[in-house]
């Protein structure tokens with residue numbers, strides 16, 4: 001499987017379960033999150049995926065998801081590059097706050113805008129635009145050259161760091177990216193052409 005890029009958001013975290021803004025807080029996967037990551041690994045295995053290299057963030061929920069997937073594939077020996085560039089968007093002053101309570105305090109629209117728009121900056125945090133400014137250079141310098149050279153690459157990261165990557169890769173507009181929310185542990189598969197353009201894209205949905 002040449003020139004393959006697989007993006008996967010981490011499995012459910014303790015703060016996803018508690019509905020708290022997480023950002024760079026380093027929380028663990030829940031037992032459901034562990035199962036979700038293992039299921040993603042089994043789905044990739046049953047579809048014949050095999051990776052040459054993996055990238056993940058510096059946060060344990062993504063690192064653990066990456067490891068659980070590679071364990072299921074019997075590939076715990078491949079190189080895994082960890083980098084803060086792939087960390088979740090920093091949620092600033094919202095970190096640790098309950099998302100429903102935040103919507104009551106600031107209004108549904110404001111909270112939705114902070115969470116999904118390209119430009120809005122949560123107080124003291126990163127917008128999707130500023131998240132992209134650290135994600136995209138890393139992807140262009142470290143990840144895409146590996147894929148274009150013919151490798152099969154896994155990236156286990158976060159809802160918003162991956163949204164910024166997907167927006168760039170798929171050439172989405174700010175309006176289009178606002179509509180995209182990534183489910184936990186659903187692999188998003190890309191086959192790339194020699195010039196780095198997308199030949200094919202699909203989600204590997206759970207068949208169990």
Ligand SMILES: O=C(O)[C@H](O)COP(=O)(O)O
Nearest residue numbers: 020021022023088115159
């Ligand atoms: O950091 C967080 O709280 C989550 O990982 C993603 O949050 P969101 O759904 O509000 O973007």
